[in-house]
Amino acid sequence: MINTFLQYWVTLFQHEFVQNAFLAAPIVAVVTAIMGYFVVLRAQSFAGEALADIGFAGATGAAVLGISSLVGMFIMTLLAALGMGALGERIRGRDVEIGMVLSFALGLGVLFLSIYTQNGANATVGVGVLFGSILSVTRTDVLVSLITALVTLLVLALLFRPLLFASIDPVVAQARGIPVRLLSIIFLLLLAFATAEAVLVIGVLLVFSLLIAPAATAERLTRRPLTAIILSVILALSFSWGGLILAFVGTGSHLPVSFYISALAALSYFLSLLMSRLQSPRGYRALPHPSREQTATA
Amino acid sequence: MLLEQKYSGVLTTIQEEHKGNLDMFDFLTYTAIQNALVAGSLAAVIAAIVGYFLVVRGMTFTAHALPNVGFAGAAAAVLLGLEPVVGLLVFTISAAVAIGLLGKQLRERDIAVGIVMAFALGLGVLFISLYQGYAERVYSILYGNILGINQTDVLVTTVLSAVTISLLFILFRPLLFSSLDPTVAETRGIPVRLLTITFLTLVAITISISVQVVGALLIFTLLIGPPATAMRIVQRPLWTILIAILLGVCYTWLGIFLAANGLFGISGTDMWPASVYITSLSFGVYLPIRLLSPLWIGRKARRHATNLKSEEVLSQERSNNDDRLVYEAKGVLEVF
Numbered sequence: 001m002i003n004t005f006l007q008y009w010v011t012l013f014q015h016e017f018v019q020n021a022f023l024a025a026p027i028v029a030v031v032t033a034i035m036g037y038f039v040v041l042r043a044q045s046f047a048g049e050a051l052a053d054i055g056f057a058g059a060t061g062a063a064v065l066g067i068s069s070l071v072g073m074f075i076m077t078l079l080a081a082l083g084m085g086a087l088g089e090r091i092r093g094r095d096v097e098i099g100m101v102l103s104f105a106l107g108l109g110v111l112f113l114s115i116y117t118q119n120g121a122n123a124t125v126g127v128g129v130l131f132g133s134i135l136s137v138t139r140t141d142v143l144v145s146l147i148t149a150l151v152t153l154l155v156l157a158l159l160f161r162p163l164l165f166a167s168i169d170p171v172v173a174q175a176r177g178i179p180v181r182l183l184s185i186i187f188l189l190l191l192a193f194a195t196a197e198a199v200l201v202i203g204v205l206l207v208f209s210l211l212i213a214p215a216a217t218a219e220r221l222t223r224r225p226l227t228a229i230i231l232s233v234i235l236a237l238s239f240s241w242g243g244l245i246l247a248f249v250g251t252g253s254h255l256p257v258s259f260y261i262s263a264l265a266a267l268s269y270f271l272s273l274l275m276s277r278l279q280s281p282r283g284y285r286a287l288p289h290p291s292r293e294q295t296a297t298a
Numbered sequence: 299m300l301l302e303q304k305y306s307g308v309l310t311t312i313q314e315e316h317k318g319n320l321d322m323f324d325f326l327t328y329t330a331i332q333n334a335l336v337a338g339s340l341a342a343v344i345a346a347i348v349g350y351f352l353v354v355r356g357m358t359f360t361a362h363a364l365p366n367v368g369f370a371g372a373a374a375a376v377l378l379g380l381e382p383v384v385g386l387l388v389f390t391i392s393a394a395v396a397i398g399l400l401g402k403q404l405r406e407r408d409i410a411v412g413i414v415m416a417f418a419l420g421l422g423v424l425f426i427s428l429y430q431g432y433a434e435r436v437y438s439i440l441y442g443n444i445l446g447i448n449q450t451d452v453l454v455t456t457v458l459s460a461v462t463i464s465l466l467f468i469l470f471r472p473l474l475f476s477s478l479d480p481t482v483a484e485t486r487g488i489p490v491r492l493l494t495i496t497f498l499t500l501v502a503i504t505i506s507i508s509v510q511v512v513g514a515l516l517i518f519t520l521l522i523g524p525p526a527t528a529m530r531i532v533q534r535p536l537w538t539i540l541i542a543i544l545l546g547v548c549y550t551w552l553g554i555f556l557a558a559n560g561l562f563g564i565s566g567t568d569m570w571p572a573s574v575y576i577t578s579l580s581f582g583v584y585l586p587i588r589l590l591s592p593l594w595i596g597r598k599a600r601r602h603a604t605n606l607k608s609e610e611v612l613s614q615e616r617s618n619n620d621d622r623l624v625y626e627a628k629g630v631l632e633v634f
Contacts, residue, residue: 045412046359096526099358100584103519107577110515114571205423209416216409256427262420269413273400 012248020137021257024145025240028198029210031149033236034156035194036215037229038187041167045212046095047084050102051192052207054080055199057109064112070144070200077192080105085185135257141201148197155190163187164225206258210236213265220272239264333447334554334572340459341508342520342546346528347466348504349521349546350539351497353529354477359408360397360498361521363415364505365514367393370422372439372509377425382439383454383506390502393418398495440514444554444572447510455507462503465496473497474535512573519573520546523580530584530591549579 012018039048055073062072083101156163166173166180174180198207214235218228243261352361371389372382393414400410438446466473476483476490484490501521508517528541550572557572 040409043408045408046362049359049362049412049415095356095358096353096522097588099362099518099522100526100581100588102362103516103523103577104581106515107519107574107581110513110577111570111574114574205416205419208412209420212409212412213416216413256423259420259424259427262416266413266417266420269409273410 016139017135017137018248020139020142021135021244022241023142024137024201025244026237027142027145027149028202028207029214029236029240030233031152031194032198032207032210033214033232034153034229035191036211036236037219037225037232038163038167039191039211040215040219041164042184042187044188044191047098047188048191048195048211049208050084050098050105051077051080051188051195052199052204052211053102054105055196056204057105057112058196059200060109060112060116064116070197073196073200074193076105077196078189081188081192082185085188137201145197145201148194152190152194159183159186203258206240206261209258209262209265210240213269214239217268217272220269220276235268239268329449330447331554331558333449333452334444334558335551337447337452337455337507337510338444338550338554338572339547340455341504341512342524342550343543344459344462344466344504345508345517345520346524346542346546347463347539348497348501349523350525350528350535350542351473351477352501352521353525357407358518358522359411360501361518363397363411364390364393364502365509365517366415366422367418368502368505368509369439369514370418370425372514373422373425373429377429383451383509386439386506386509387503389418390505391499394498394502395495398491398498438513439509443510444512444557451510455510458503458507462500462507465500469493469496478535512576513571516573516577519577519580520550523577523584524549527580527584527587530587545580545583549576549583552576552579 013022036048039045055077058073058076059069060072061076062069065072080101084098162173162178163183165176166178166183170180195207195211198210202210214232215228217235218231222228222231239261242264243257246260247255247257349361352358368386368390371385371387373385374389375382375385378385396414397407397411400407400414472483472488473493475486476488476493480490504521505517508520512520524542524545525538527545528538531541532538553572553574553576556575557570
């Protein structure tokens with residue numbers, strides 16, 4: 001019994017696409033988990049989702065122009081991040097600006113897709129980017145995502161202390177002379193850079209699942225930033241590997257990996273929500289945390 | 299997904315009847331276009347009204363997430379052999395109630411919305427993979443198919459729009475109050491939470507209606523674009539809503555007009571979907587207004603402040619206010 005099980009996995013891992021999936025998933029998971037912590041802390045989950053979706057427009061645009069979809073994604077998401085940062089100077093009003101940029105980018109995406117399909121190609125290109133295709137990751141993809149991940153983490157490590165300060169208490173950080181506005185734009189650009197690459201590898205849906213859910217869960221379970229980040233990374237890793245393993249174990253009806261990963265992510269968040277509701281007294285969380293309202297009135 | 303395939307039925311009938319002599323406005327006589335115009339206008343009107351409240355409440359993300367949830371619902375309905383609109387309604391309404399119950403704080407709500415959306419999209423992928431047939435019908439929900447609207451769709455749209463508009467009419471005052479200042483509304487005895495859930499249900503119905511027009515990906519253009527632009531032009535809620543309706547209907551008509559023109563090869567443009575024109579128009583109008591709005595919004599806010607004598611009292615009173623424009627105006631006041 002155990003022997004056949006082991007044999008199944010050994011034969012499975014002889015396929016390159018399986019190896020690539022199991023390599024690419026953790027790389028993306030680590031980056032999104034760490035970036036995600038700041039995204040959750042800064043209440044920018046909409047921006048994260050928007051940037052991932054805008055990547056879709058970039059990829060379809062690149063397909064029309066015949067350039068590499070990675071380049072298309074980088075251009076599109078970096079431009080969008082700059083636009084969001086420039087248009088929305090106040091945190092509270094930024095939602096609408098993000099929405100407008102996102103709607104325009106999605107319109108462009110649909111336009112590119114319709115041009116592309118008129119030339120006789122298949123529309124599944126766009127759908128593939130939206131929902132991801134972790135099982136079709138190539139060796140080059142793994143390498144490129146490794147490099148992007150290292151660059152992202154390096155920049156993040158350099159910015160770590162001021163960024164954390166500015167994320168937790170922008171007002172005090174500003175008073176202490178930290179360039180909060182500049183940091184916020186740099187963070188959006190970094191997020192654009194990280195998501196673009198991740199979207200190409202695993203799709204919009206999974207990037208967003210791995211960006212928000214592990215960090216939000218970790219942030220509910222612990223207050224310490226470093227512990228939360230480590231917990232978030234562990235959760236993201238277990239979701240991505242867990243999703244892959246589940247997809248391969250359920251040999252009967254090959255359900256998509258993205259379904260398993262997003263379901264695991266959602267489940268963990270709602271469990272943590274339930275736990276923290278049961279544990280902490282009412283209103284406890286609301287006190288020392290930087291809510292959007294506080295930053296907006298400042 | 300090929301446009302030629304999608305519209306081939308419409309195209310052949312029109313070309314047969316007209317034998318190539320198409321005038322710019324001739325296509326208005328065709329039922330497909332008439333259906334599109336009726337359904338599109340209705341969708342634009344409700345989307346503008348509902349969207350105004352969404353923007354005031356800072357729920358842009360919800361406007362983006364619910365259509366995606368609806369996509370999963372449509373996929374489920376197709377899998378079960380039901381009409382997509384049933385799945386859309388069931389999924390969007392349950393997600394709306396869940397979102398209304400989950401997050402009280404803005405920050406928490408955004409996260410909950412995001413995770414609900416990601417999970418729903420995951421379910422959508424699951425349903426598509428389980429569906430044996432060609433998922434064309436589901437994908438057309440993602441991108442919208444305005445010329446594929448039939449008489450039944452128009453009827454359903456009309457009935458649902460009538461229900462939504464009359465409910466909004468009844469709830470208008472308390473809804474506006476609780477959107478602009480939830481704290482004060484709550485102390486005045488308005489059931490804020492219940493109102494929020496009712497409102498989100500209306501949003502869900504609106505989204506289910508307008509999915510066919512612009513598609514799940516682009517619905518929130520109709521929801522957010524016109525109100526966001528209108529809020530930059532005027533400040534009174536009623537005027538804002540009226541201007542938003544006007545803008546939304548204009549975008550939709552122009553979009554359908556341009557798309558139909560392209561489709562019939564009249565003006566020599568390519569066949570682009572109507573949603574592309576609608577989003578481009580929406581962004582193209584919004585951008586200059588957004589950039590120039592400090593000019594007139596600032597003047598208004600100053601006049602308002604001098605009328606009330608004390609700027610400090612004004613800003614103190616409004617500091618808890620949820621209205622985005624008030625912050626904007628305050629920012630301008632600080633500058634002057």
